[in-house]
Each structure stands twice: as structure tokens, then as C-alpha cells.
Amino acid sequence: MKGIRAATPPFVKRWLQCLGHKTKDARENQNRKNRMQIEIATRNDVQGILELQKIAFHQRGLDYNNMNLKPLIETLAEYTQTFQKYVCLKATIEGIIIGSVRAYESSETCYISRLIVHPEYQGRGIGSKLMLKIEKHFRNTAKRYVLFTGETNQKSVSIYKNLGYCIFSRSDDYEVPIVYLEKNRLEANDVSICIADVNREVHQLAIKELVKEYFNWGNGISIAKYGYDFDIETMYEDFLNELPMYTYPDGILNLLEHRGKFIGIGGFKRIDENTCELKRMYIRENYRGNNLGERLLRNLLNAAEEYGYREMRLESAKFMINAHALYLSNGFKEIEIYQEVESPEQYQSIIYCMKRQLKPSRKKDEDAREERRVPQAQTANSGKLPCQL
Known part of the structure; x- marks a missing residue:
């Protein structure tokens, strides 16, 4: 009958195994091993x-x-x-x-x-x-x-x-x-997450400092590991020009704060009506290993769903093994390189791309879609605030 999948007979399983095919049971056994x-x-x-x-x-x-x-x-x-x-x-x-x-x-x-x-x-x-x-x-x-x-x-x-x-x-x-x-x-209560206000001077300084530090850190490893030297200054200028894209209703930047000092950053921006892209995930070296990356990521996933997005994508350098483990443990799956990746074509051999499905709130979904249909100038003074995280 249509829609009913018959079980594979034992002799067919043995035949497939002889040809080098792995049955579901064989794959599960291999995974256990x-x-x-x-x-x-x-x-x-x-x-x-x-x-x-x-x-x-x-x-x-x-x-x-x-x-x-x-x-x-x-x-x-x-x-x-x-x-x-x-x-x-x-x-x-x-x-x-x-x-x-x-x-x-x-x-x-x-x-x-x-x-x-x-x-x-x-x-x-x-x-x-x-x-x-x-x-x-x-x-x-x-x-x-x-x-x-x-x-x-x-x-x-x-x-x-x-x-x-x-x-x-x-x-x-x-x-x-x-x-x-x-x-x-670090104790969990020692670190807070705030939504960055790109028009506020103290947040502007923190964003610029952390992003430049992030670019230099990644580029140093890229040079040592692959011999690739990125144009940091151009990347930095491009990011500053893109800052409005990290504001409601299209995107967000979050800052991690520890005792008055900003120690990490992360955000997302719009790709299309249903899709956003995770960007600039960075924790300063001497604050890593305290689950701050996971806290920041989950915060951004929740925000993306509040904003009405249905999918989040990301690109990440292959040497960022710990970051990949974090993404995989939070539901991301590896995908082919997508059109909107930031890395130039000559560097795309050293990046991974991933995506994760989101479940937007229906009301927020409708509100966010409506906001995106209105020019930014009309929404700037609407009084509508980003979701509280």
C-alpha cells in the first residue's frame, strides 16, 4: 500500500552488506562503537x-x-x-x-x-x-x-x-x-547579557573594540594554520557600514558584560524574510570555558524566534572546533556554502556552513514581517522596543 514501507528482508540486508552498503542497524552499531x-x-x-x-x-x-x-x-x-x-x-x-x-x-x-x-x-x-x-x-x-x-x-x-x-x-x-x-x-550571576544600542557611545566603543579584536584573533590563526591573510581593515569597515542591519526588526547585537567590562559579543542580521545569519560570536580568551558562548547563543536563538525568523545560518572557520561543537549541540547541521557567506571565494575552502530551524512565535512572526515591510525611517521612532531577553 502507498505510504507503508515494507521491512527489508534479511537476505537483502546480507546482500547489501556484501556490496558495502550499511543498514540502519549497522550504522547504529558503528556509531555506538x-x-x-x-x-x-x-x-x-x-x-x-x-x-x-x-x-x-x-x-x-x-x-x-x-x-x-x-x-x-x-x-x-x-x-x-x-x-x-x-x-x-x-x-x-x-x-x-x-x-x-x-x-x-x-x-x-x-x-x-x-x-x-x-x-x-x-x-x-x-x-x-x-x-x-x-x-x-x-x-x-x-x-x-x-x-x-x-x-x-x-x-x-x-x-x-x-x-x-x-x-x-x-x-x-x-x-x-x-x-x-x-x-x-565565573559565577553565572557575574555575567549579564544586554542588547547593544548602536547609537550609544559606550556600546559603540565596546562593539568596535570587540569586533576588531575578533578579526585580529581569527586572522592570526588563519595565517599560522592556512597561510591566508584576510584584509582586516576592509572587513572592519564593511562591518561598521553594516551596523544598522543589526537593529530591530532585522537584527540584533548582544554584549556580554562582567563587572562593568564588556567581554563578548554576538548577533544576527537578516538574509531574507524568513532567514537570519549568526554573526560575530566572540568571547575574550580569558573568559572562555564558562559556558558563556552557550548562554549567548541560546539568547540569540530565542531573539531570532521572537523576531519571526524561521531559519538561522552561519559560516565558521574550520579551526574553530569548540565553536562547531557548540553549534552542533544546539541543533545546527552542516550545509553547503550558501550565497550570502562573507568569506571571499578563494577562502571558502577553510569554512564550514551550518543552519538551524527556528520556531517563531505566531504573533511576533506577523509583527516582524509587517515591520520589515515598512521603511526603516518610519519605524525608527515608533516606540517599539526589541524583545526583552
């Missing part, structure tokens, strides 16, 4: 973690021309002896340890060390997930997180900075020069 778990390690895991540690630090030893680094020569007895001092986490896939991190707390400071991920699984955000998990474990007792890494290990330094850590000290007392990084825990 690839699913990573993070949990507290026990003494039974010591051997596996130590072996992983030596694999993970091998390249570090080659980079430093020093194969006598402590993590490379540590014995099982030595590691076991210090293990009980720490809370140690392990990341596993199918029971195999592919990552680990450890920490202990003293005087409201959490000391984190030995973040390791198997080389075959690096670049997937596993290290960041381990860090966030260990921070969460100590969030009720620690007010500060501290760690150190090799000064020339820019990959690790970049990961930590993306999580909100800042360098506060350097030392040459170890086998290699190291840097110490720290992050203070």
Missing part, C-alpha cells in the same frame, strides 16, 4: 594511561630534542605512587583509553596536568572535553584553575587559551621552558 565516554579512572587504568602518556609525549620529546622528559621516563611504580593524589579522568572508545587528564585541589585552586590524547584522535576536540570535564568536577570547591605546558607548544597553548586560560608566568626551571596559565571560575 565510535561513541566516546569520559569517566573517572581507577587504579586498574594506570598501566593503560601510562602507555598512552608515553605515546602522546613521544612527539614532544622529538620536538624538544629531549627524550628524557619526565612523562617519557616515568615508571609504572612512580606513576602508581602519585596516582592516588589526583582525580584522573579517562576518555575511552570501545573500552580503549584514548585520552586522559588529572588534577587535584588545594586552597580553592585546582591544579591540572598531563592532558593527553592519542595522536590518531587529536584534532577532534577531545582534549577540550577532558578539560571541561575536569573543571566541572572541581567547580564546587575551586575558584581558580592552574596548569603549565611547554612555551613552544603552541598547539596546547592555543587549546588552553580557547578555554579561557591566560599566561601569568614563565619558567626555565624544567627540562624545557614552560608557561603557567590560569583561569578564574
Whole structure:
């Protein structure tokens, strides 16, 4: 009958599998196998973690021309002896340890060390997930997180900075020069989100400062990673010219404020009557890792629905792994590059595009559509305020 889908017979499933096709059950089994778990390690895991540690630090030893680094020569007895001092986490896939991190707390400071991920699984955000998990474990007792890494290990330094850590000290007392990084825990009530008024001087200054900082930050990574140098000044001027597009009823800019200081920005602007584009999502490095990005994103999603939009799109550089994880966890899905992307064609090989469906309020939907039919000059003094978030 039309509309009823017959079940695939077992012999057909076997035939499809022989041809290399994956049935739904096979795909689900594969997904289960690839699913990573993070949990507290026990003494039974010591051997596996130590072996992983030596694999993970091998390249570090080659980079430093020093194969006598402590993590490379540590014995099982030595590691076991210090293990009980720490809370140690392990990341596993199918029971195999592919990552680990450890920490202990003293005087409201959490000391984190030995973040390791198997080389075959690096670049997937596993290290960041381990860090966030260990921070969460100590969030009720620690007010500060501290760690150190090799000064020339820019990959690790970049990961930590993306999580909100800042360098506060350097030392040459170890086998290699190291840097110490720290992050203070933020309470949710310490940070507020406000709608930016593009005509208000204090907000104008904050917007300009944060957006320019965002462009320079992203361009620095782009140059180092891909050799692409964007025209920052032109991008900045284009953004300033577009500021009216980030006002009601077409768009919005939100600012994150912490104790009188603006520490983050994010907004959206109109693509068409039903679609908006997420733009300028940026949290200053020393405030990252406190779920501020998620708070800001959800705030903007709610605002977009209040404004009557049915879909939100975005473009993001491929190196922004943590941002991609945030978007995916909030319902975004990867799509092909769309016509309105900001990046020039020669740079589009290093961007991802995503979209998310929205559910606009019917009344707000009708109001917003009507507003967009009226010239901006007629609505500027209408007295209608943006939605309160």
C-alpha cells in the first residue's frame, strides 16, 4: 500500500552488506562503537594511561630534542605512587583509553596536568572535553584553575587559551621552558547579557573594540594554520557600514558584560524574510570555558524566534572546533556554502556552513514581517522596543 514501507528482508540486508552498503542497524552499531565516554579512572587504568602518556609525549620529546622528559621516563611504580593524589579522568572508545587528564585541589585552586590524547584522535576536540570535564568536577570547591605546558607548544597553548586560560608566568626551571596559565571560575550571576544600542557611545566603543579584536584573533590563526591573510581593515569597515542591519526588526547585537567590562559579543542580521545569519560570536580568551558562548547563543536563538525568523545560518572557520561543537549541540547541521557567506571565494575552502530551524512565535512572526515591510525611517521612532531577553 502507498505510504507503508515494507521491512527489508534479511537476505537483502546480507546482500547489501556484501556490496558495502550499511543498514540502519549497522550504522547504529558503528556509531555506538565510535561513541566516546569520559569517566573517572581507577587504579586498574594506570598501566593503560601510562602507555598512552608515553605515546602522546613521544612527539614532544622529538620536538624538544629531549627524550628524557619526565612523562617519557616515568615508571609504572612512580606513576602508581602519585596516582592516588589526583582525580584522573579517562576518555575511552570501545573500552580503549584514548585520552586522559588529572588534577587535584588545594586552597580553592585546582591544579591540572598531563592532558593527553592519542595522536590518531587529536584534532577532534577531545582534549577540550577532558578539560571541561575536569573543571566541572572541581567547580564546587575551586575558584581558580592552574596548569603549565611547554612555551613552544603552541598547539596546547592555543587549546588552553580557547578555554579561557591566560599566561601569568614563565619558567626555565624544567627540562624545557614552560608557561603557567590560569583561569578564574565565573559565577553565572557575574555575567549579564544586554542588547547593544548602536547609537550609544559606550556600546559603540565596546562593539568596535570587540569586533576588531575578533578579526585580529581569527586572522592570526588563519595565517599560522592556512597561510591566508584576510584584509582586516576592509572587513572592519564593511562591518561598521553594516551596523544598522543589526537593529530591530532585522537584527540584533548582544554584549556580554562582567563587572562593568564588556567581554563578548554576538548577533544576527537578516538574509531574507524568513532567514537570519549568526554573526560575530566572540568571547575574550580569558573568559572562555564558562559556558558563556552557550548562554549567548541560546539568547540569540530565542531573539531570532521572537523576531519571526524561521531559519538561522552561519559560516565558521574550520579551526574553530569548540565553536562547531557548540553549534552542533544546539541543533545546527552542516550545509553547503550558501550565497550570502562573507568569506571571499578563494577562502571558502577553510569554512564550514551550518543552519538551524527556528520556531517563531505566531504573533511576533506577523509583527516582524509587517515591520520589515515598512521603511526603516518610519519605524525608527515608533516606540517599539526589541524583545526583552
